[in-house]
Amino acid sequence: MVYLLLWSLLLLYAVARFLQLGVGTVPMLAIVALHVVPAAAFALVHGWITYRLKGILVFMGLCLGVSSAFESISLRTGFPFGHYFFTDLMGPKLFQLPVLLALAYVGMGYVSWVLALLILGYTSTALSGSRTVTAPIIASFIMVAWDLAMDQVWATIRHAWIWRDGGAYFGVPVSNFLGWYLTVVVFYLLFAAFLRDRPAPQPVRVSLHWRLPVLFYGVSAVGNLLLAVPRASYAISDASGKQWMSSDIVGACVLISLFVMMPFAALAWIRLKDG
Numbered sequence: 001m002v003y004l005l006l007w008s009l010l011l012l013y014a015v016a017r018f019l020q021l022g023v024g025t026v027p028m029l030a031i032v033a034l035h036v037v038p039a040a041a042f043a044l045v046h047g048w049i050t051y052r053l054k055g056i057l058v059f060m061g062l063c064l065g066v067s068s069a070f071e072s073i074s075l076r077t078g079f080p081f082g083h084y085f086f087t088d089l090m091g092p093k094l095f096q097l098p099v100l101l102a103l104a105y106v107g108m109g110y111v112s113w114v115l116a117l118l119i120l121g122y123t124s125t126a127l128s129g130s131r132t133v134t135a136p137i138i139a140s141f142i143m144v145a146w147d148l149a150m151d152q153v154w155a156t157i158r159h160a161w162i163w164r165d166g167g168a169y170f171g172v173p174v175s176n177f178l179g180w181y182l183t184v185v186v187f188y189l190l191f192a193a194f195l196r197d198r199p200a201p202q203p204v205r206v207s208l209h210w211r212l213p214v215l216f217y218g219v220s221a222v223g224n225l226l227l228a229v230p231r232a233s234y235a236i237s238d239a240s241g242k243q244w245m246s247s248d249i250v251g252a253c254v255l256i257s258l259f260v261m262m263p264f265a266a267l268a269w270i271r272l273k274d275g
Contacts, residue, residue: 002045002049003208003209003212005045006042006045006046006212007212009038009039009041009042009045010038010042010212010215010216010219012034012038013034013035013038013039013042013216013219013220014219014223015034016031016034016035016038016223017035017219017220017222017223017226018223018226019031019034020035020223020226020227021226021229023158028089028158029089029090029091032089032090032091032100032160033091033100035104036100036103036104036107037100037103038107039104039106039107039108039111039216040103040104040106040107041107042107042110042111042212042213042216043056043059043060043106043107043109043110043111044056044060044106046110046114046209046212046213047059047060047110049209050114050209051195055194055195058191058194059110059113059191060106062187062190062191062194063105063106063109063110063187064102064103064105064106065187066183066186066187066190067102067105067109067183067184067187068097068102070179070182070183070186071097071101071102071183072095072096072097074179075096075097079179080175080178080179080182080183081173081175081176081179081180082163082164082165082167082173082175082176082179083163083164083165084155084161084162084163084164084176085161085162085164086098086101086160086161086162087159087160087161087162089158089159089160090160090161105184107216108143108146108217108220109143109184109187109188110213111213111214111216111217112139112140112142112143112146112184112217113135113139113188113191114210114213114214114268115139115142115213115214115217115264115265115268116135116136116138116139116142117135118210118214118268118269118271118272119138119264119267119268119271120134120135120138120271121271122135123210123272127192127195127196127197128196128197131192132189132192132193132195132196133189133192135188135192136185136188136189136191136192137185139184139188140181140184140185140188141181141264142217142264143180143184144177144180144181144184145256145260145261145264146217146220146261147176147177147180148177148256148260149221149224149252149253149256149257149260149261150224150253151169151172151176151177152169152170152171152172152249152252152253153227153249153250153253155171155172156170156171156172156236156238156244156249157236157246157249157250162239163176163238163239164239165239165240166238166239166240166241166242167238169252170238170244170248170249170252171238171239171240171242171244207272210272211269211272214265214268214269214272215265217261217264217265217268218261218262218265220261221257221258221261221262221265222257222262224253224254224256224257224261225254225257225258227250227253227254228250228251228254233245233246233247233248234246236249
């Protein structure tokens with residue numbers, strides 16, 4: 001029954017990726033919510049099975065706490081992401097930070113973590129030795145690949161957030177991605193420390209259990225490819241006044257999804273099969 005729920009959340013997320021093609025006819029807040037809420041719910045349910053309730057609550061608490069702290073600091077000081085602000089596109093805010101943005105870290109943060117474990121050939125729920133460092137490092141690259149694919153779309157084209165000084169990567173500053181890596185590696189390291197040498201719950205041996213997060217990340221990558229559906233290209237300016245072509249922005253998203261995100265998913269899938 002629980003896996004039926006996980007499949008349903010995955011399907012709902014896939015529907016949300018198709019709905020992005022209907023921007024202008026489908027309310028943008030609904031599209032954003034359907035991108036974020038099913039992913040966070042998937043993390044909660046799947047993580048409950050994997051780490052039991054205490055474990056997944058610790059993960060979510062660390063993820064929400066660390067990401068919200070860094071985002072809030074950056075909104076006020078520019079460190080570590082850069083100088084930016086959120087528009088009303090992402091809905092209600094708490095101290096300038098959209099609630100849905102904070103939740104966005106949870107869903108993709110969790111599936112990126114699982115992919116890293118699989119790539120390391122590790123499906124135990126307790127960590128030891130070098131994996132307490134290597135798992136966070138790899139998971140952070142997987143997570144940042146997701147942001148590298150979509151940040152310029154949501155910032156420069158959708159205007160969900162605005163980079164005050166623009167940036168070299170289609171209006172996004174390089175500091176954003178360095179800040180993302182710092183943020184996610186911190187909460188991954190803290191979670192790894194929590195798991196280190198702890199008595200583990202009964203290991204989950206069901207192959208489907210581990211494949212579902214891989215599929216979730218893969219659906220995210222494929223959803224980005226949908227943006228390549230032919231449409232008229234147009235010039236768009238970032239906050240610094242520099243102009244970019246929408247087709248180039250989408251092209252970068254597609255390339256990162258195809259040559260970075262999808263290989264991460266494929267490697268995790270193959271490593272699970274080999275194991």
